Amino acid sequence: MARLKQTYPQDGFFGIGIVNQKDPENIGTLWRSAYILGASFIFTLGHKYKKQTSDVVNAWQKIPLFHYQDIDDLIEHLPYDTQLVGVELEQSAIDIADFKHPHRCVYLLGNEQSGLTRDVMKKCHRLLKLPGNYSLNVSVAGSIVLYDRINKT
Numbered sequence: 001m002a003r004l005k006q007t008y009p010q011d012g013f014f015g016i017g018i019v020n021q022k023d024p025e026n027i028g029t030l031w032r033s034a035y036i037l038g039a040s041f042i043f044t045l046g047h048k049y050k051k052q053t054s055d056v057v058n059a060w061q062k063i064p065l066f067h068y069q070d071i072d073d074l075i076e077h078l079p080y081d082t083q084l085v086g087v088e089l090e091q092s093a094i095d096i097a098d099f100k101h102p103h104r105c106v107y108l109l110g111n112e113q114s115g116l117t118r119d120v121m122k123k124c125h126r127l128l129k130l131p132g133n134y135s136l137n138v139s140v141a142g143s144i145v146l147y148d149r150i151n152k153t
Contacts, residue, residue, distance in 0.1 A: 012103035016142050017043035022111045029139035035059035037146040041066060045074055071120050082106055086124035087145055088116045093129035101149045109138050
């Protein structure tokens with residue numbers, strides 16, 4: 001079994017979050033994956049998170065969760081020189097196989113029912129597309145993005 005590469009501050013940083021999450025268990029699962037795969041933080045947009053049993057490694061004690069009211073609130077609080085990367089089944093998005101992850105970035109996932117709105121996608125610096133023609137579970141999609149990032153660095 002291959003070991004995951006440890007990331008350090010000089011490697012940049014990344015965070016990941018969900019806009020208008022519908023199933024609270026997804027945040028707990030994403031939080032766990034984010035911690036294991038080296039994210040600096042996670043966040044929610046729109047709906048706040050309530051602690052779930054899906055966070056079996058107690059990631060809440062290890063990396064922070066932030067909450068933003070909407071996309072404009074998130075953008076206002078993006079760290080300096082940090083790209084916002086939307087993950088969406090969008091024709092114009094860059095396929096994950098060809099995607100070069102920014103040194104400093106925040107990944108934004110939509111919920112499984114409605115994804116990212118056009119307004120949100122327009123405010124992203126780049127869009128990333130996962131394989132397939134159907135929406136994946138949001139915590140699975142986030143885990144794939146994070147694994148791809150550490151696998152390519």
